Amino acid sequence: KMLAVAFSLFLLRQSDALHLGARSEWKDVSASNRRVILGAALGIMPVIQPASARPEGVNKPELLPKGDVTNVIDLQKFLTSGQAKKLDKQLAKLQKDTGVKLRVLCQQYPETPGLAIKDYWGLDASSIVLVADKGSKGTSNLLNFNVAEGVKLQLPNSFWTRLQTTFGNSFYVRDNGEDEAITRAVDTIDFCLREDFGCADVPMAFKNPSKAMYGDPTDPFKGNNPFAGITNGISESVEKVFGA
Numbered sequence: 121k122m123l124a125v126a127f128s129l130f131l132l133r134q135s136d137a138l139h140l141g142a143r144s145e146w147k148d149v150s151a152s153n154r155r156v157i158l159g160a161a162l163g164i165m166p167v168i169q170p171a172s173a174r175p176e177g178v179n180k181p182e183l184l185p186k187g188d189v190t191n192v193i194d195l196q197k198f199l200t201s202g203q204a205k206k207l208d209k210q211l212a213k214l215q216k217d218t219g220v221k222l223r224v225l226c227q228q229y230p231e232t233p234g235l236a237i238k239d240y241w242g243l244d245a246s247s248i249v250l251v252a253d254k255g256s257k258g259t260s261n262l263l264n265f266n267v268a269e270g271v272k273l274q275l276p277n278s279f280w281t282r283l284q285t286t287f288g289n290s291f292y293v294r295d296n297g298e299d300e301a302i303t304r305a306v307d308t309i310d311f312c313l314r315e316d317f318g319c320a321d322v323p324m325a326f327k328n329p330s331k332a333m334y335g336d337p338t339d340p341f342k343g344n345n346p347f348a349g350i351t352n353g354i355s356e357s358v359e360k361v362f363g364a
Contacts, residue, residue: 177234177235178229178232178233178235179233179234179235179236180231180232180233180234180236181233181236181240183195183231183232183233183236184233184236184237184240189240189241190204190208191207191208191211191212191222191223191224191241192204192207192208192211192223192226193223193224193225193227193237194224194226195225195226195227195228195231195232196227196228196252196298197226198226198252198298198299198302199298199302199303200299203299203303207224207302207303207306210306210310211223211224214310214313218313218314219246220246220247220248220271220313221241221242221243221244221246221247221248222248222250222306222309222310222313223241223243223247223248223249223250224249224250224252224302224306225237225249225250225251225252226252226253226298226302227252227253228253228254228255229253229255229256232253237249243268244268244270245268245269245270246268246270246271247266247268247271248265248266248267248268248271248309249265249266250263250264250265250302250305250306250309251263251264251265251266252264252298252301252302254293254298259290261284261285261288261289261290262287262288262289262293262298262301263283263284263287263301263302263305264284264288265280265283265284267280271313273318274312274313274315274317274318275309275312275319276318276320278320279312279318279319279321279322282322283308283309286326286327287301287304287305287308287322288301288305304326307326308322308323308326311323311325311326
């Protein structure tokens with residue numbers, strides 16, 4: 121009997137622990153999800169997202185810009201008007217050249233047009249939405265990407281994860297600003313969509329321009345090393361295929 125009682129108490133404690141853990145996990149997921157507003161309802165899959173529950177859907181068409189359709193919606197004033205106009209033209213040209221719709225939405229969940237952007241932008245199987253949202257505490261990774269299946273062959277999940285960690289982390293944003301993080305991410309996507317084999321990582325020319333220009337001093341076959349030319353042809357071919 122004593123053994124049965126002890127076992128029952130053990131099961132009760134385990135049940136309580138699981139219950140508390142689930143409540144804690146739900147709380148954490150809800151907080152982190154505030155920066156993600158798109159999902160299956162848009163017909164495109166968020167690449168950078170928590171594994172559990174999604175945030176409650178938001179549909180506020182009243183927050184959409186008035187007048188002509190623009191490729192950039194900046195509700196947080198992360199960009200200057202000049203930067204927004206430049207990005208708008210860049211995204212229009214990218215769509216004309218590649219057929220891919222890259223769009224930028226700067227928001228702070230739940231103050232966002234949310235699902236209303238699907239019809240506003242006519243999102244389809246060749247669409248990418250960059251969502252810039254620092255979260256309610258202002259410490260979340262700034263960059264989130266919602267990528268349609270038609271783009272993933274050229275730019276796989278690994279690319280989006282590395283792009284987010286490169287330009288969206290709080291240290292980069294603190295040192296360079298939200299505008300720089302957004303424009304560098306857009307420039308990287310623009311470049312990689314024009315590459316024959318796409319990218320699996322952020323190219324060094326965007327990740328670290330000085331290293332790309334002068335070479336990696338830790339690599340004996342790069343930079344000013346006299347043997348650098350030996351592997352140039354090989355490394356360039358590998359980088360073309362794997363985006364390394």
